[in-house]
Amino acid sequence: MSALLEVRHVTYDYSGNTVLNSVGFSAEGGEFVVLMGVNGAGKSTLLDILAGLRNPNSGEILLRGRALHAWTARERSRRVSHLPQATRHDLPFTVEQMVLMGRYVHADRWFESDEDRAYAEDAMRRMDCLQFRDRLYSTLSGGEQQRVLLAACMVQCPDLMLFDEPATYLDVHQQLQCFSTLAGLAREGALCIAVTHDLNLALAHSSRALILHQGKITADFLTPEASANSEWLKWLSPRLHMTSTPEGNPWVLYR
């Protein structure tokens, strides 16, 4: 039985610069992997490649044992969802229309079926945005918009969910809610991979961390064991110091 996701020697060049240099790892459903690294380390690029939005120059990605490029765009979209870093602020669509777009990959009819609408309603309820289903997406706050986008990813019913800095524009409470939701989705069986800069948020919620530095994976560890060898902090900043919370969970101090 092959892993849900297997990344082998992925290399990506962008106008002469090597952004990703022979990146490899494999992951299973149920894992919540955080992808961390300094700006320009190649995190978003790796996420785009996993989503099929960019093609690597060499190497291959296997999804359920089958090469990613061998899936058609539609087949791929039923298994992989991608939460973009930002959306336009003046989108003309309502909340429900945005969420229903996630069902396009499953439906062939012109308008959505009642089943699609039921999926959307369920996802909106879970993401606590059902109450503004008929409002314009552009009139919502940043946190509310993020919940709508998460609901749109959920209705795709994917095995692999990719999130590009999902908590960036959110207030502290919304950040916590967002990461709990991602952890919950992983517990239900999906493989969640999120790019993030917030170390403690990541350590508290994820099951595994990958550190990307200059296009290479320089550390790969299970988050409960993050403090066992805190060498990996140097790839992020020299001003970090590993401690632990009173409950014994890893906690990073900023100096």
Add this chain to the structure above:
Amino acid sequence: MGALSMTTARSYGWIWGSAVVFLLAGLLLPWVGSGSISVERVMARQPPDYPIFVQLRVSRTVLGLLAGGALSLTGSLFQSMLRDSLATPYTLGVSAGAALGAVLTIALGFGSILGVPATWAGALAGAATVVAIVAGASWKRGQLSGVRLLLSGIALNSICTAFILLINSVVREHRAFSIVQWLLGSVDSVGYGVLFAFAIVVLVTSVAIITQARSWNLLAVGEAWAGSRGVDLRRLMTMGFLCGSVLTAGAIALTGPIGFVGLIVPHLVRSRISPDNRILMPCSLLLGGVLVAACDTLGRIVLAPAELPAGAVMAILGGPYLVWLVRRRF
């Protein structure tokens, strides 16, 4: 459940409603004009009413319906493709290219080229040239970049407009008059052969565009959003730009640059009916056609026996709407 299926029923209601308005416009507008036409004499095929009705009024109405629909659908298409609410065939330079081509043929005094009236051949050539240049400048890493399209489109729009002014100031007076006349945008009667060919072009490209409505919705949100939801971006962008250009070139070639329809109708439908391209696009096509045909009819009767070009009527109605839109949305 009941309320939800109502939404779909209402969506179809808007589309079919627009289709009914379109058909009614086609049936009723030819009867309106500066001279009155008797129904009995048309039915009895008696001159002069019958030839006026068939050769002038009907063909003119049909042309207005088709050209208005083509420009309006293209507006809604470009707005989704470029995620820019002011993107139209004008912003992309396609109509300026078509206009320059047509003006050039008027200035050179060509009557017809290869049996086709010269302004049409010129407009098609001009639009095709601009599409080639703009697409060439915007092709980046295997796909069309929206920002580049818009920027190079605006640049080409300015260049073409400058050349039109240049040509207009160096040609002799009677030709300058013809140029101005054409630039105002008028819906003149054309032969049924041309009309039929244009109808086929509009039908084929509209079907190609509208059947991709769900993909245009996704693209309107963002390229990553669309790419991770089953859309082949490169193929879709290329298809959209080509279809939009063919529709624009055809419409401009036959009517002259009728402004604003590509802006007013999609925005009106988006805010009053639905931003969902599955409803927005068919309604824009149908109602855009109705608006141009109605403006043309209005232009024929308000100053009768003089005629106000449809483009001018549209600008008088469309200008204030644009100002209102700018005030409300930006």
